[in-house]
Each structure stands twice: as structure tokens, then as C-alpha cells.
Amino acid sequence: MPLNQLKTIIFVSLVSFCCSQLAFAENQTKAVFLSQSKITDQAMFFDGNKVSIKHQANNPAGYDYVYGNALSPHGDCIKVYKDYVFMTWYKGGKENRHVMLTRLNNKTGVMKTIEFPHRHTGYNGKWWIGETHNTIAVGISPKNDSIHMLYDMHRNGRVSEFADDYLRYSYTLKGAATVADEDFNLNLFVNSKAGHYKHLNFTGIDDVKTTKLLTYPAFFTGDNGDLFMKMRYGFSANGKMLFARFDGKQWHGYTDFNRVLASEHGSEYNWGLYGDFKYEGGKFRVAFQRRSKNKNDKYVYQNGIYYAYSDDPTGVISWKDANAKPIELPVAKAELIQIAEPGDWAQTTKKDQVSIVHGFDFVVTDKGDEHFVSQVKDLEFGKEINLHTYRKSGTKNFTTVEYDLSGQLYTSNNAVYLIGLKDSRVNIVKTQGGENKFELMYQHNTGPKFDKGVLFVADGKVYYYLKQAEGIGDTRTLYLQVFDLN
Template sequence: MIKTTIKKYFKFCNEKLILTLFLFLGFNSSINAQVILEKEVKISDTALFFDGSKVNGSATNTGENAPYDYFFGKIITPHGDCLKTYKEFVFMTWYRGGKEDRHVMLTRYNTKTGTQKTIEFPHRHSGYQNKWWIGESHNTIAVAISPIDGTIHLLYDMHSYSRTRPSDGSLSNDYFRYSYSQKNAASVADEDFTLDQFVKDNEGDYKHISLNGQEDYSSFSALTYPQFFLNDSGDLFMYMREGGNNNGAYKFSKYTANSSSWSSFTHFNVLNAKSKGEAYNWGLYGNMKYVNGKIRVGFQRRSSNNNDKYQYQNGVYYAYSDNQSGADSWKNYKGESFSLPLIDADKAKVTEPGDLVSTTAANKVYIVGGFDWTVTDQGNVHIISKVKDNENNVTKNVHTYKKAGDADFTTTTDFAGAESIYTFGNDIYIIGLNNGRVFVEKAEGGTNNFTRIYQATNGRIFNHGRVHIADGKLYYYLMEKKTGNAQPIYLQIIDLGILPKPFNVSLAAPYDNQVFNTTETIQLRANSSTNSGTISKVEFWVDGQLYSEDTTSPYTGEWSTQAPGTHTVKAIAYNDKNESLSSTEVTITVNNKDFSDLSGDIYRIKNVATGRYLDSEESAVITSEVATGEDKEWEFVKSGDFYNIDSSVKGILRFAGGSAGTIINTGFAPPRVDVDKIWTVIYEGNGVYTFETKNSGRYLYNEEDNTVSHSLNKDDRSKWIVESTTAILSVNDNQLNLQSIQVYPNPVKDQFTISLKGITNAKIFISDMLGKIVYKTVTNKENVLVTEKLNSGIYIIRVISDHNKVYNHKIIVK
């Protein structure tokens, strides 16, 4: 039950747009010195703004010199995930005005030298449904920098585009827009920070139609709201919403720097929930973040039920993952587990703001905007929202929070409202504009007691802005309040006066009581800093013995074991005075892997004989040479002693009777116990499986015509390899393969060649799916012939160069 206290509402600012800030250090209560505006920097005089009128989608072109009309909202710069810091640099994205220009722009500001460099990209804002004369506020430009390889990533100008949206097909080959740089481009010298740092697609075109280059329409069409985030190890993630407002899903991907590739998407929730057993389809409005050591999601649901009391969204929903990749181990705020993709949103529900107003009339509860959430370092969860009763003209701003250790949330309407929230240590901050000038308010985490600690009283008047926090400083990216569709933008850097933390170390991964299996690589990560001197190294200790060390932040390592049981892990940090400090020791459990249990992940299923992938084409099930696409992604869901095989785009597999043994893709959602929809998973060894229809002695089979049946034949056409869409050992060849390493032939029958282009003093290891090394050598040759006899199955080739760069490649041995 949610404890609710409704107090007297008071308003402490005049500006509707407020950013509630929760900053990132790790001490019990931050100590604030004076908050100071360090500098204000003009970025441009000509950033794009929609200064015209709100119009419908059929509005005519009024010409370049007329005000810029718009469909949704007036703001496009700064907007969305447009502001990041990296080393001494601040990166800002924007569209250049006026109406006739609209180019995508990227500015890098050097905080040490005061110089700024701006790159103009060829792409121009498409406008609503590819009508450039109608502004489209959804089409933000997200920016991120991978701290591991120094690459810059941009996602931009998208609102659920596809071959049929817009209906004239004008974006059939331009539905996804991604640009990325060469490695270390983020920190090149000013004179080298040019468009040439970015990787071309076609001649003169820096837009890529997918994250990994090859076209994959089913995965990269109909996407909106690009966002990036980093975990404690510096791993870069992106996520977007797939689908539309009342039938949408968050899906996310992780960037692997050593292979310059992105993983397949993981869905947080399903599209078409009604086909999975829900009464209505639903979408979500909120965000995914990495905060306080975990990937988390907070959202409000928009149901396709148009006859309830909610005009648009309802509810407050929140969940987190105990897996650093977010692939599994998801829980609601009560600690109750659920599997991805989430079908029933109520499994993550916290509270219902719609119950704070009195109306029950259809479509009279308006819940839009003013929603965000965060978690402090001590584990205090804070969620803000806003509800309006359109029947009685009552609006309430809502602050729902759970103090660390409490079982339930407290909800109060004694809150002025906000748009975004962040965290720093255990304090919460509200940052926004009061009469167009910046203010900062602060409260202790787990409370609602805000006090103002900063208010600008002179200077420019701003219209809106976006906030980013790093190292105790507030970076506020602002548009000045002017006129026209080309207006000035500024960056303010404000020292929040938070004193640095003393010598400290904490183990970020693994966490206490985490469970692994003997095939997994266990990531080791630690955070350490000091307010005096430097950190010289961090050691990782396993079972009381020194295992590895790292001298640069982020402090990381990898460990695996074939020994099941409990193990202890801790980190020990050393400063430049050779003083040491130990983290809290955690205990983890390692179990033997049950290879027949394929639940909890999403797979591609590849036939051993043909190399083709199981493919859902409406009700038909075939095999395809192409591995990519959600129609090739499957989930195994427990149904008693058996499994349902569930398509990501359709439903579970059914095997028909009769001699043909046809396999049909149904619209049924799992779990189902029907005898024609359950399967036995049989592990044959070394990554190879057969799938028996119940216990009938018939097996999933790739026929000569590339249809799929359940057959009495048990040969290589009845054998399959499952490739996880989330694990590095099972991603597709395009993702693992680098230009510097090639393997041929692949699949392999007898011998094969490893081609090492420019890699010297290479260490080569070949491992089976259990992690057992079956071949190793050290070589200076460019081509290595491997004649070792290997059993049928999947193997991973790992090549380590003399610079300790790691290259991975997957092979299949028939």
C-alpha cells in the first residue's frame, strides 16, 4: 500500500519548467560551499526555434521567410539528450536556424582553453512527417561519448519513421539516423575537430540506417526519443521507444568498444500486449537511466482503452535490474522479480496519481508532463508527476518518494512541480528558471524539504534549457528569450559548491548475493576517488587472494571459474601515498550451468546443417539466411515440465498433426499447456540443441525447401544452435567480427584459417561454449592454419594483440 499525505500546496517558483537535480557522489550528506556562476558562454546567435503557430499535418508551405509553424511544441533546441561532458570538453547538439537552414550542429567547448569548435552536418531537420515547413519537437539530437574509446555518437531527427510513415514512403530509406566518429575523436585538437572525424555511409552522407551499418528494417524502424547513458564501467547504452503512444515499447542496446559494435536490442516491455493476453495494448512515457549502480526504468502508462477516466497517461511505474547489462534480473520496488519483456505493466506499478483527484468521468484525468524519477546514493527513490482534473479544473503536482529501508512510498502534493530529476550523493536539488533566471533548491534525500541556495538576480532572461551534472558542477544549456526562428543559445557552468569526497572505494560489481553460472564471465568493477592526491591502483581480491589490478578509472576486471559454490570478492584501493582502503566484501554464488534451461533470454535459432535462422513470417515458420530482425528472435518460456517457443513478433509455435508435420506460428501468448504447443529442450553438447515436440520422438526440422516441420528424422537438420541476443558469446558475426581478423571457411568442416591483418605477436585462444580452451598459440604470422580436430558446435576465437587489444570471432564447426 502507498502511504499518502496530501498537504497544503504552495508555489515557490514562477517558471513551469523546473529541473530537479540529484547529483552523483557517494557520501551521506554533501557539504555545500557557496554556489557560484563560473562562466557563461555564447554558443550561437542562430539556434532553431519554432516561432509560428500550432498547425495540423496538412498545413501548407508558407515559405522560408514566414514564422516557423509547428505540430506538437515550439522547442527543438536545446531539447532532449543534447548535452554531455567528457574530460575537459562540453558537447552540445542543436539545429541551426532560421527556418530555411535547419542543419544538425555539434559544438565542443573546451573548459580549459575557452575555445569552441562547431561541426555542421549535411542533414537538415525533416519537419513533421517529412514536411520541413512544419516543425517537429520530437526530433531531438541525442549525443554521447564512449569514455572507453573516445567515440562520439549522435541519434537524431526521428519520430517513428518507417516505409509507411509518412504515408507517401518518402522516408523508406531514411527512417533511422545515426552518426558516429572515429575512435578518440572526442578529444582531438581543436584544428582537427571537423566533420572528417565522422564515418561516412555513402559519399557525403554521414547518416547510418542502423547502429551496425547493415540495413535491419524490423529492428530500426518506428523509433522515437533517442537517449544515451553510461554505467559505472563506462559502457555506453542507448534506448528508444518503438511503436506509438498507446502501443509502444522501450528497447535498448549496449555499445562494445573493442569491436566498435552495438548489441541486438533488448525489449523492456512488449509491443502488442493484447496479443500476449492483456486486455489492451499500452505504451509508456518516462525514461531509462543508470543511477546508483543499476539500470532502472520509471514510466507512466498510456493504455489503448479510450473509455476510462484517463485522457492519456496513468500511474507511476518503476523497476530496476540487478544485471549491469539490463538483460535480466528485473524487479519492482518491492523486490519482486519479473521477466523481460514486461507484458503486464501492473507488475511495476507504484501508485496512481489519478486517485488524487475526484473526477471519474471518461477522459477527464489529464496526466501529461512533469514526470521523472531518480535514486540517491543511499537508495532513496524519488518520483515526481502531475495530475489535472479537467472536470473540476484542479491540478496537483505530486512527489512520491521512498526512503531507503522503508517498505512503502510516501506521496505528497506539497510540491511545486518539476520536469526532470537527478542525484548527487544523498541530496536532491531543484534547478530551474524563476522569471527567466537560474535558481537552485536543495533537500536531503528521502525528504520533501527544499530550501533555495542560489538565485540569479541579473543578466539575461532565458526561455528554457537542459541540465547536465558532472564532478559537482552544473552545466545549464539555455536558449535566451528572444524573437524569431533563429535565437541565441548559451552554456552556463555553475559550481554547486559541493566539497569533494575523502579517500574512498566501493565495489560496483558484482553485488552481494549475486548468482552466476560456471559459463559466465563475471565483471569486476570498482569506484575510487580522493580529495587529496591521486588513486594509484585498485586491486581485485577473490576468495582472499589477489586476482588482478587496474591503474586507470574506470577500474575493471574479468573473472570466471569452473568451481561451483560461494566465492568472496572485494576491492582494495591505493593512493599516491601508498595508503590503502578496502571495500565491503561481497559473497556471490556460482552454479553449474543447466544448458537445457533456456528461459530468461531472447535467442536467434540457427540450424546446424543449413546455417539458416528460424524465422516468423506471420503464421508461417521458415528459415532465413539473414540473422538480423525481430522476426528471427525467440524466447523459451517454461510451461510445466516443457517449454513454449515464443516469437518476438507473433506468438508461440504450434506443431500440426498429420504426416506433413507443419510448424505454425500462432497468436497465443505463453505460457500454454496445450499438447501441440509444448516442447522438450534437449542439449546435445557444445552449444547444439534439438527441440522435441513434447515427448513424441519428433523434432524441429529444417526441410530442404527451407520450411520448418517436426520430423522423425534426427540428423543435422534437426540440430540447432541458440544465439543469445544479449551475450557476447552469441552475437552475430557482423558484431563480433572486426576488420583486423577474419576466419575462413565458416562454418568449418575440417581445417580453417585465421587471418590477422597487421596484428603482431598475437596470442590466439579458441574456447568452446563451456569456456574450455581447446587450442592456443602465439604467432607473428599473418595467416594461421588451424588443423585441430574440433567437435561440432560453436567456438569463440579470441586474439590478443601485443598492445593487449582483444578481438573476438565466432566459428561454427559442423
């Protein structure tokens, strides 16, 4: 072979190799769309009028509601465990309302759905008025592969009709989460004496008074495989967050993070909280926004970002504030653990003109970088402000900046992802832990448009459970879209 021809071949090969390596490197900064599955086109939807909590009448022309019009997907409604995706939803329409659990087998592609006897009971027992507090939470115990569900709960013990139906808790035999496709059915769940698969207590917990006033059920797991249940007890401006722990055999709890009637324990006002417990960065953590009983300030609902963590894997002891100063549970003075005030970004100073309700989330990387997102609405000036509050591990102060996206946070390999909807389709951005240098990883631009979604991330894949925006009547279509974060 002539020398010039050989040099040409070597040069072309090197160029091809370099281009392929550049393409590979670029691909590592992007997310990839993997699949889309239609879960159901029969999800319950409230297509009537938004009514007051004092409303009584049954609207024959639609499904009236309080608060919001979509209950599926909502709350802690999706989990990924081993080869399976578990999704909860209510079956529509207004005359149906059954609790549903769908399991998708990622290996076989088989989707199986279980229909439960229970039907959405509506606002304070008025089944004809939809109630968006009453989510369906699903959790899986890694210690025995059992499935646990909590649903249709908003201080049920205050409703006389629910004297024997205040806790809607269903759970399976061990191993149920991973049975063969053909064996995934209602018989996996432990039936109750009443025959409706609902149980009035958690095995190991006998605190009936507390159980009767629980709202916002959710589950998460610790590093050692314990399954935690978390809920709010009480009322919006006088409530507490609590949790319990399932060790594969029984429940332990309840453990209160904060006090009700905080004004009797050193706080200027009673307060409630809206936030989350998580096991992040190797520690048990909590972050929330406070709803104070103070009716004369500029906040119509919540204010602040409050944050603490525990070095105890069970979360019972060893709690500290953001600067590692020990704190005692239950907390009465929320200001002792406040790290930021998103309401300061609003221009208004008038009474009840700052609304902070949606868009709050947090993550902590394995290195200890802490990230929070929140959303503020300035009602006087008609402005919506999305904020990112963060702190690099080893530093003292938090930084808050305005950012034009919102969504749910996730962390992996000390990177932080913000995943949400932009222009009604999935958008994924990424920054390194402790930074605010978000870069676009993916923007979906084809297929259905969505107006609501809840996601779960496992093994570097985003499982986004989504409600299609368009629809007619009292049912809507739900999808699952899966993305690889590389």
C-alpha cells in the same frame, strides 16, 4: 605586551575564526554561479502557427509546426565528458535547419561547432512543418572516446521518402571527443557511402524492422563504461522502450523492456510509455508513465508511475519490481510494477480531464533512496499539481507529497537536487535522500530570462543548456549556464 591587550587579540582572532567557519559552513549549503556562455543566436525556432497533423500547406509568413515550437534545446542534447561540454542544436531559420554539434572546452574556453549536411525533415517529410519529436541526441563512449549522434527520428520508416534515410546515426573515430580544439571538425565523423555521414544500422544490430520505427533517441553510460542507446519503438498507446549497448567496438541489442500489443499478452488494453532508462545507485533502472489505449477513463494522456530495476549491468536479465520481486521481460502488464498514481491528486473524475505529460523524472541515491517527480493538470478545475514521490532505502512504502517546484532530478553524496526554472531563471533546491525537506541552494536573478532548458550534472557542477524566452522570427538564442553545487 600587556595581558589585557593580548587577551583582546586572542578574543578577536577566535571571533574571526568562528565567523569564517560559519560562513564556510553556510556556503556549503549554497550553489554558486560560475559562468554563462552564449552558444548561438541562430537556433531554429518554429515561429508560425500550431497546425494539425493533416496540414499540408507551406506558410510563407512563418514556420508552422505540430506539437511544440522549440526543438533546441530538447531531448538528450547535452553531455559533459572530461574537459568538454557537447551540445546539439538545429540551425535556423526555416530555410536552413542543419544539424549542429558544439563542443566547449572548459579548460581553454574555446568553442567549436560542426555543421552536418542533414537538415530537419519536418513532420512526415514535410520540411516546412516543424516536428519537436525529432531531437538530436549525443553520447560519448568512455571506452574509446568516440562521439555518437542520433537525430531527426520519428518512426521514419513509415515515410516513403525515407526508404533509404530512416536511421540518422552519425559516429566518429575513436578518440574524437578529446581532440585538440583546432582538430574538432566534421572529418572526425565516419562518412557514409552516400556522403552525408548518416548510417542505416548500428554495427552489430541487423533488426531493420525495429530500426525503422524508432523515436526519442537518447544515450547514457553504465558504471563499467558501456554506452547505452535507448529509444521508443512504435506508437504512443502501443509502443515499447528498448535499448542497445556499445562496448567500444560494436552494438549489442535490441533488448525490449515491454511488449507492443500488450492486450494479446494479458493486459486489458494496449499501452505505450513515456519515461527513461538510467544507471542509478549502481543498478540499471527504468521508470515511466503509461499511455493506455483505454479511451473512456479520466486520463487524456498518461497515468501512473511505473518502476523496475535490474541487477545485471547490461540490463538484459535479473529484472525486479520495486519490492525486489523478479519480473520477466518483456513486460505486458504494467500494473504489476506500478508504485504510485499521480492522477489521484486531481479533483476531476470526468473523461479526458486529467493531463499528465510533462515534468516526469527520477533518481536513486547510492544508498538506494528512490525519488520521482511528476506533474498533473486538472483540466476541469484549471489546476496544475507538482508531486514528489519518494522512499527511503530499506523501507517498503512510497510517499507522495505536493511540492511547488518542478525540474530535473540529480543525486550526489546521497543528497537529491531538483533543478529547474522559477520566474524564468535557474532555481536549485536540495534534500537528503529519502526525505522531502527541500532547501533553497540557489535562485538566479539577473541576465536573460529563459522558457526552456535541459541540464547535465558532472563532478558537482550543473551545466544548464537554456533557450532565451524572448526573440523574433525563426531563430532564438541559446546559452549555457554553469553552477557549482559545492
